[in-house]
Amino acid sequence: MQGYECDVLVVGAGPAGSVAALYCSKQGLNTVLIERANKIGAHTNTRIDSSTDFGLTEIIKEMELKTENLVYKSKWHSPSGRSFILHSKIGEYYFKRGPESDSFECVTVSKAIKNGCTLFLDTAVEEINKDGGRFDEVIISQGTEKIVIKPEIIIAADGGNSIFHRYFDKRFVEKKRVAYGVTGKNFIRPDTSGIYFDSELAPGGYFYIVTCLNGISSAGIILDSNKMQKNAGDYFYDYLNENSKIADRLNPITNNFVGYGEIFDLDTYLYENLLFVGDAAGLIDPFLGYGMIPAIISAYCAGKHSVNAVNNKDYSLLNRYAMDIKQRFTKRLPHLYRKVFNSLDNDDFDLLIEMLEGLQSKIDIDELLSQLDSLEYEP
Ligand SMILES: Cc1cc2nc3c(=O)[nH]c(=O)nc-3n(C[C@H](O)[C@H](O)[C@H](O)COP(=O)(O)OP(=O)(O)OC[C@H]3O[C@@H](n4cnc5c(N)ncnc54)[C@H](O)[C@@H]3O)c2cc1C
Numbered sequence: 193m194q195g196y197e198c199d200v201l202v203v204g205a206g207p208a209g210s211v212a213a214l215y216c217s218k219q220g221l222n223t224v225l226i227e228r229a230n231k232i233g234a235h236t237n238t239r240i241d242s243s244t245d246f247g248l249t250e251i252i253k254e255m256e257l258k259t260e261n262l263v264y265k266s267k268w269h270s271p272s273g274r275s276f277i278l279h280s281k282i283g284e285y286y287f288k289r290g291p292e293s294d295s296f297e298c299v300t301v302s303k304a305i306k307n308g309c310t311l312f313l314d315t316a317v318e319e320i321n322k323d324g325g326r327f328d329e330v331i332i333s334q335g336t337e338k339i340v341i342k343p344e345i346i347i348a349a350d351g352g353n354s355i356f357h358r359y360f361d362k363r364f365v366e367k368k369r370v371a372y373g374v375t376g377k378n379f380i381r382p383d384t385s386g387i388y389f390d391s392e393l394a395p396g397g398y399f400y401i402v403t404c405l406n407g408i409s410s411a412g413i414i415l416d417s418n419k420m421q422k423n424a425g426d427y428f429y430d431y432l433n434e435n436s437k438i439a440d441r442l443n444p445i446t447n448n449f450v451g452y453g454e455i456f457d458l459d460t461y462l463y464e465n466l467l468f469v470g471d472a473a474g475l476i477d478p479f480l481g482y483g484m485i486p487a488i489i490s491a492y493c494a495g496k497h498s499v500n501a502v503n504n505k506d507y508s509l510l511n512r513y514a515m516d517i518k519q520r521f522t523k524r525l526p527h528l529y530r531k532v533f534n535s536l537d538n539d540d541f542d543l544l545i546e547m548l549e550g551l552q553s554k555i556d557i558d559e560l561l562s563q564l565d566s567l568e569y570e571p
Contacts, residue, residue: 194339196310198222199502201330201343203317203356205232207287208470208487209349210300214255215495216347217307221502224341225304226332228350230314232301233291235351237449239375240410242385242402243484245283247520251492252285258299260286260404265384270545271391271538277384278548280558284385286404287484312339317355325464327356345498345510346466349491352454354472361459362474369397369481370452372424373412376445379403388438389533389541393431395419396534397481401441411442414481416534417452424450453483462514465507467494473517479526479533490517 198221202213205227213225229235240260252259262283269275287296305311312334321329330341348356380386380403388399396416403409413428420427425448432439456474461467468474468490475486497513536544548557 194337195342196224196339197342198224198310199343200224200345200347200498201226201341202347202349203330203354204228204348204350204472205297205301205311206235206349206351206470206487207289207297207300207484208472208491209347210297210304211255211257211488211491212347212349212469212495212498213309213311214300214304214307215492216498217304217309218255219495219499220308221499223304223309224312224343225301225309226312226315226317226330226341228315231291232313233289233295233297236289237447237451238289238371238373238410239447239449240286240402240404240408241289241484242284242286242400242410243482244480245285246485247489248285248485249283251488255492256303257488258288258294258296260288260406260408261382262286263383263385263402267384267386268545268548269386269388270542271389271393272542274542274545274549276545276548276552278558278561280561282558285484286402288404288408315339320355327464327466344465344502344507347491347494347498348466348468348472349470349487350472352456352471352474352476354468356466356468356472357458360463363457363459368417368452368454369476369478370415370417370420370424371412371481372415372428372448372450373410374428374442374445374448376409376411376442377407379409379411379441382407388431388435389536389545390431391537391541393434394427396530399431399435399438401438411438412449416530419534453481460514461490461517462510465510467498467510467513469494475517475521477526479529486521489520493517493520 200216200223202209202225217223315332319331348354382403386401396419397414399413401411453476470487476483493516501507501509
């Protein structure tokens, strides 16, 4: 049986795990990354994810993470066809996802490897052992081979159904954000994202279209599982049947995707030497369903606090991770937005877009929205 002693074991090589592994290895920590799939990025069937920039830019620059576009314009559409263009100071990043070598996760993992990170693909976690409260040993298998990993710190980045959840209480698993969509080429201009509200055709969510500078496009529907009465694909195609102008844009289609994100609270983001990041920490934004921002930011924070703890040989410094995450992702405001949007009917959406259109010349709507959002992120 092979054995590894390491500073940090990262479980899961999605966006969060790849960022955590890159941060730790770049800072000189002995880092092991394990991934259940036999290829990085194979677990996701989306090809473009977009996420607003609340604190991402600094991290993206510092770590030289790969992004596609940074878009400042979004066109909001009402059910009756009215629209309003928001020119925002806060950009929206697009990330290429999936198994191709230039996807976000593939590029990030290959940088981590160049910095000395050891990667095991195609792994199954066989045993997790504790010494006192600490998780001190993880036994994995890769084919017929068993490997014992003895880490000082574990970063759980293995998504919404983390193997470590069995040790903790998962609360408020009340909502799932469900997504269905298609990928293709040049659906719309790459400088503006399109968002379409319709409480009947996209209950508890919205329809969206984005295009990257390289032409890859994505169109999808996001739904609230509590409000769904049929499967997500039916909502997507019913939306297109009712909106033929949008349907005409979606050509050619190269693949389709479907999936969900669970929104939950764990009783802790940190237990002794175990840190939860990204979807494993339940950090998906309840309003728009963004998971990339919390995945990258939480992984960066986990990496930073791990480096600090290892370098100072003081693992109590990890406590700051939980505080950081609580401060940054209280989810209060996005929950409120979601509640408000869930209560709107199509006449309300028409009125809202009409009002925003009219108000645009009188007040700085972008400033107002960013003031509201900054309330959430202030310590
Ligand atoms: C259809 C769909 C569309 C989405 N669109 C957007 C979007 O446009 N914008 C946005 O911001 N977010 C979007 N999201 C959410 C976003 O994809 C996630 O929030 C993000 O991928 C979270 O990253 P993560 O690394 O935490 O988890 P994941 O991406 O789930 O990665 C977890 C990794 O861990 C691996 N793993 C799991 N179990 C184990 C194990 N036992 N051992 C080892 N490895 C394991 C998995 O194979 C995977 O590689 C979407 C989600 C879906 C499903």
